[in-house]
Amino acid sequence: MVNVDVESYLRENAFPTIWCPGCGHGIVMKAAIRAIQKMGWKKDDVIAVSGIGCSSRAPSYCDFNGIQTTHGRAVAFATGMKLNRPDMHVVLFLGDGDCSAIGGNHLIHAAKRNIDMTVIVMNNHIYGMTGGQVSPTTPYMALTATSPYGNIEPELDVCGVAQAAGATFVARTTAYHVPQMMNLIEQGMRNKGFSLIECIDPCPTSYGRRNKYKSPVKMYEGLRDSAVPVEQAKKMTAEELEGKIVTGVLKNEPRPDFCTEYEDLLERVKETVKSSNNSLEIKASAGAKKFERRELRLTGSGGQGLITAGIILVEAAIRFGIKATHSQSYGPEARGGASRSEVILSQDEIYFPEVKNPDILLAMTQQSYDKFADSVKPGGVIIADTTYVKKLSSVNARIYECPITELTKKEFGTTVCANVAALGMLAYLFETIDFELFEEAVSARVPAAFREMNMNALRAGYKWAQELYQK
Incomplete structure (x- = not known):
């Protein structure tokens, strides 16, 4: 011994x-x-x-x-x-x-x-x-x-x-x-x-x-x-x-x-990204260094595409050169159950991904509005899809009403891209993040067959926000 x-x-x-x-x-x-x-x-x-x-x-x-x-x-x-x-x-x-x-x-x-x-x-x-x-x-x-x-x-x-x-x-x-x-x-x-x-x-x-x-x-x-x-x-x-x-x-x-396998995987991913036409190019612009931390909660029901919208938002932010996290929550139902997508954007490190008091809330159902409206920080922003949110309670936040799903159906003949239209409205709130980065993120994420429709929906949502916020 x-x-x-x-x-x-x-x-x-x-x-x-x-x-x-x-x-x-x-x-x-x-x-x-x-x-x-x-x-x-x-x-x-x-x-x-x-x-x-x-x-x-x-x-x-x-x-x-x-x-x-x-x-x-x-x-x-x-x-x-x-x-x-x-x-x-x-x-x-x-x-x-x-x-x-x-x-x-x-x-x-x-x-x-x-x-x-x-x-x-x-x-x-x-x-x-x-x-x-x-x-x-x-x-x-x-x-x-x-x-x-x-x-x-x-x-x-x-x-x-x-x-x-x-x-x-x-x-x-x-x-x-x-x-x-x-x-x-x-x-x-x-x-x-x-x-x-x-x-x-x-x-x-x-x-x-x-x-x-x-x-x-x-x-x-x-x-x-x-x-x-x-x-x-x-x-x-x-x-x-x-x-x-x-x-x-x-x-x-x-x-x-x-750990060895993980490091090897990261290297393979880097090489794949370099050779891909859809590589996530990080611009790291000067604006990224001055970006103030923002927390968002995108809420509604399963099938409205809120998880996808949250992911695209994060990818646009990363292209801009800031840090971002995305987490999601949804009910057992594939469609119709409660769905939530939470995003944190920051120029500094993000140590915990949970959003408790968002700066911005997107509510696309009455139930989600009733549940989360009071959680928004004082002076924050709520975008309510008044296609489904009919009753707006009094809260200490700015509320912007827009029938997002109804307008999407009227303009595109379908509601499948209402989530991207809502994303366009959110994009308007981030003046420092170039709108082109949102377009790049949508283009990289959406299947080719639906790319043009979603790009148009993104631009439409941005336009609706311009008109709404300037009133």
């Missing part, structure tokens, strides 16, 4: 630990520290992540960048951290309930994506911190607070799930086999991709007492006696493997990790 000054990797002011005497979590944490030391990683280059439970205290005790997240969401948080800082080494300390119950879906998809992180599962077969409830990995007929007559569900194979989902390195060990544990964690860290190491460790308090283990020592002896190396297990029958713990490397099949 490598000789490591473990104390230099610990936060002494966080001690003593909350872990019970005999708990294996401390053994797992120290094995991980030894593996990190062998990797040669600097402490500031490591992010230790946990969820909720006894295992969650590990990042608090280790002198790394420690993050304790919400229950079951550690893998999701860690995914965001890795994507934002792919240069950092992300190590997760998870309990069996935390990662395989509420967090099971996150685990599956991170493994599928092959996110470059090392997931150390401290599996003690129970929810130890919250009262000793049954967990997904509780063995069949084992006793817990919520299975006092025995757990009638089969034990979930966390390693099997990770392998099937696409993890590139999967291994299992126990708290008795410390040198093997350290070695397997190190192998997982060397794998550039999703690595999961399941560490079976005892919980003498919540699990051992209920299941008649006389002492923590007996639990460790049980791990020793039930462990079977993976090569030996291959020669054993299912009956012989009953009650055994198969240890060692279960899967080691490297493939490109998600």
Whole structure:
């Protein structure tokens, strides 16, 4: 075993630990520290992540960048951290309930994506911190607070799930086999991709007492006696493997990790955009540097094309050289249900895409007007499609009434381009953004067969706005 000054990797002011005497979590944490030391990683280059439970205290005790997240969401948080800082080494300390119950879906998809992180599962077969409830990995007929007559569900194979989902390195060990544990964690860290190491460790308090283990020592002896190396297990029958713990490397099949694939994708997209006639050319004009942040909410019902209008608006803004976000919300119905498109435009970074109090509201149904009119900032603008919005309540905003859908039907013989006509009205509000950029965005987004009609609808909406705003 490598000789490591473990104390230099610990936060002494966080001690003593909350872990019970005999708990294996401390053994797992120290094995991980030894593996990190062998990797040669600097402490500031490591992010230790946990969820909720006894295992969650590990990042608090280790002198790394420690993050304790919400229950079951550690893998999701860690995914965001890795994507934002792919240069950092992300190590997760998870309990069996935390990662395989509420967090099971996150685990599956991170493994599928092959996110470059090392997931150390401290599996003690129970929810130890919250009262000793049954967990997904509780063995069949084992006793817990919520299975006092025995757990009638089969034990979930966390390693099997990770392998099937696409993890590139999967291994299992126990708290008795410390040198093997350290070695397997190190192998997982060397794998550039999703690595999961399941560490079976005892919980003498919540699990051992209920299941008649006389002492923590007996639990460790049980791990020793039930462990079977993976090569030996291959020669054993299912009956012989009953009650055994198969240890060692279960899967080691490297493939490109998600961050690498993502960077390659970005390069391919850049090359495609460069060679495309519809490439999104960013002008970055002087006006973009003076653009004031604007938030818009485009509302109505499914089928009115508000999502498309929001996307085109964002693309026009990006062509202008400012930053933009788009989010959408709609009901379960393809048509007729509530639909909402939210857009934020800014010359500065946009850190959250939700619009709470828009500067501009487009309401194309009575229901959407009634719901969102009061949310507009004082002095803001509301464009109401009076084809459907018949009742206008008093609000602290400028209201412009225009029968957009009715005018579109009259001028073009159809209402399918009413959304683009409404977009033309919105374009008039952004004097600094060249109207030609809206035309370019519509041309690039709309199918060729409908391009001319939509271009005319955009110009018509702009004209209606001129006439309306100048009254």
